[in-house]
Amino acid sequence: MEIPEWLKQKPAISYQPSAVRKAKERFLDKTLRHVLAFTEDALFNETTSLKNGFLQKIEPRLKVLTVMVFIVMLSLQNDIHDILIFLYIAAASALISKIPFYFFMKRLLPAFLFTFFIAAPATLNIIVKGEALWVVYTLENPYSIGWFLIPQEIYITKQGALSALTLLLRVTASVSLILLVTLTTRPNRFIKAVSSFMPGTLGSIVSISYRYIFLLARKVEQFIMGFKSRSISSASHGVAGRKWAASRMGLLFSISLRLSAGLEQAMEARGYKNEFKIQNSKFKVSELSGADIIWIIFSVIFMGAMVWKSLM
Amino acid sequence: MRKIELEGFYVMHIPDGYLGPYTYGGLWAAMAPIWIYASRKTKETLNVSQIPLLALGAAFSFVIMMFNVPMLGGTTGHATGATLIAILLGLWPAVIAVSIALVIQALIFGDGGITALGANCFNMAFAEALVGYAVYRIISSSKFPPRAGRRGDKTQDSDAETQRSSLNARHLIGAGTGAYIGINLAAFLTAVELGIQTILHAGADGRPLYSPFPLEITIPAIMFGHIFLFGIVEALVSVLVLVYIRKSHPELIRR
Numbered sequence: 032m033e034i035p036e037w038l039k040q041k042p043a044i045s046y047q048p049s050a051v052r053k054a055k056e057r058f059l060d061k062t063l064r065h066v067l068a069f070t071e072d073a074l075f076n077e078t079t080s081l082k083n084g085f086l087q088k089i090e091p092r093l094k095v096l097t098v099m100v101f102i103v104m105l106s107l108q109n110d111i112h113d114i115l116i117f118l119y120i121a122a123a124s125a126l127i128s129k130i131p132f133y134f135f136m137k138r139l140l141p142a143f144l145f146t147f148f149i150a151a152p153a154t155l156n157i158i159v160k161g162e163a164l165w166v167v168y169t170l171e172n173p174y175s176i177g178w179f180l181i182p183q184e185i186y187i188t189k190q191g192a193l194s195a196l197t198l199l200l201r202v203t204a205s206v207s208l209i210l211l212v213t214l215t216t217r218p219n220r221f222i223k224a225v226s227s228f229m230p231g232t233l234g235s236i237v238s239i240s241y242r243y244i245f246l247l248a249r250k251v252e253q254f255i256m257g258f259k260s261r262s263i264s265s266a267s268h269g270v271a272g273r274k275w276a277a278s279r280m281g282l283l284f285s286i287s288l289r290l291s292a293g294l295e296q297a298m299e300a301r302g303y304k305n306e307f308k309i310q311n312s313k314f315k316v317s318e319l320s321g322a323d324i325i326w327i328i329f330s331v332i333f334m335g336a337m338v339w340k341s342l343m
Numbered sequence: 344m345r346k347i348e349l350e351g352f353y354v355m356h357i358p359d360g361y362l363g364p365y366t367y368g369g370l371w372a373a374m375a376p377i378w379i380y381a382s383r384k385t386k387e388t389l390n391v392s393q394i395p396l397l398a399l400g401a402a403f404s405f406v407i408m409m410f411n412v413p414m415l416g417g418t419t420g421h422a423t424g425a426t427l428i429a430i431l432l433g434l435w436p437a438v439i440a441v442s443i444a445l446v447i448q449a450l451i452f453g454d455g456g457i458t459a460l461g462a463n464c465f466n467m468a469f470a471e472a473l474v475g476y477a478v479y480r481i482i483s484s485s486k487f488p489p490r491a492g493r494r495g496d497k498t499q500d501s502d503a504e505t506q507r508s509s510l511n512a513r514h515l516i517g518a519g520t521g522a523y524i525g526i527n528l529a530a531f532l533t534a535v536e537l538g539i540q541t542i543l544h545a546g547a548d549g550r551p552l553y554s555p556f557p558l559e560i561t562i563p564a565i566m567f568g569h570i571f572l573f574g575i576v577e578a579l580v581s582v583l584v585l586v587y588i589r590k591s592h593p594e595l596i597r598r
Binding site for chain 1: 358398399401403410411413431439458551553556557586588591
């Protein structure tokens, strides 16, 4: 059997040591990491939602609605003590819902660190003026860069520190609350619950879309694994890498259209007439569980207390 | 030496807690009629049942935000794909599709906030797609009949070569420019929304209650990365995807 011509050709760019190649192929690894993190998160949500914890027993629609109200109320709080109450509630709920502390923190950490690094400069008098708490550095002279003034003495201000801490705690509490819902509700029930609060068509689109995201993410994973297994040169970076990434996005679009055409045919075959209703049972008060009632009582008392406190 | 990793994805998604009630409430109120209008226009402009197409469009929008694109100096960047989706699906379907991708990101994966969802959708799903698509239409200055290539379309049987030639250099320049301007506008809006918090919400002692950075910091800080990196990524991705589709799947191009 004759070796085909294309196999005899040397790559345009020569083979490079693995360290160099690794750096240059980082875009593939980063994309793969995003895809894997996404599927890992979804899988982990499924695992924790099956535990026999308190929040897992609550009706998903009730849980989504109350947590949304909690998040809105939290966004109105500016006092650190009030925001801490929301954090305590999130921590206590995670505990009684048997969510492993390590995994909860692992999911929370990116948002926490992101806000921490964003908020940290706000503690300085360069950003927020105010009462000096601690002098960080003293320059020889003050500087001005365009409209931006850097004073001679750079220090942490009380107002800046309070402002940064408020932001950090508020973001952490918000993310904790939404995490509690996703970690304690089975993904398909969560999607149904979210869809039930949306107008008919939008709810159904969310519901279908969520399912197909996994399929498309799996395709991306296959694209990357296939590309990595075929490439031994650094040609995977730069222009070739960009072209490859764009071609996979284009292919993904054509796959999406093909899938949507197939889905449309399947829906038509099942009697679809431009209507799509999510099978969501009606919310009945008589079917509320003990956990639901406890959660409602707690939520009403808590929200009432927060409103009363803000009016005082 | 470890190279810088730039995460454009997070720069554009405003989380909960950064925006005060006036801003997020106002942007939720602004988005509500846009969603209603987009739903109506989608029903009018798509002559095939829109639900599967929009659902897959939203899934596509979600997944392309995961793609890292290699840039100069070993950096990588993400694209939001709003202008690209508007070119491929049409403006109003794109508004719905990108909004749904953002809803799923915020609710299920905690990227972007619940209260800030109106703001994120306004910036990325509406303003970016609208301006990006408008620039694309102006530069390409062609009339676009309904999307070709799907079952039920009148133009399904058009010759592939004609479709390929319908996407000429002007369309590609339009797509790149539109995507670049679109994402930069979205970034500018994000910067303004964050920057005005110090004006709208300050405590009795003068401390900022929400995002603590004034406009003179948020605008240069956010715009720098978008003008010099993420805008270029967005433009490159839009052009290269269209080039690929023109070459490999010309039947998918809306003319």
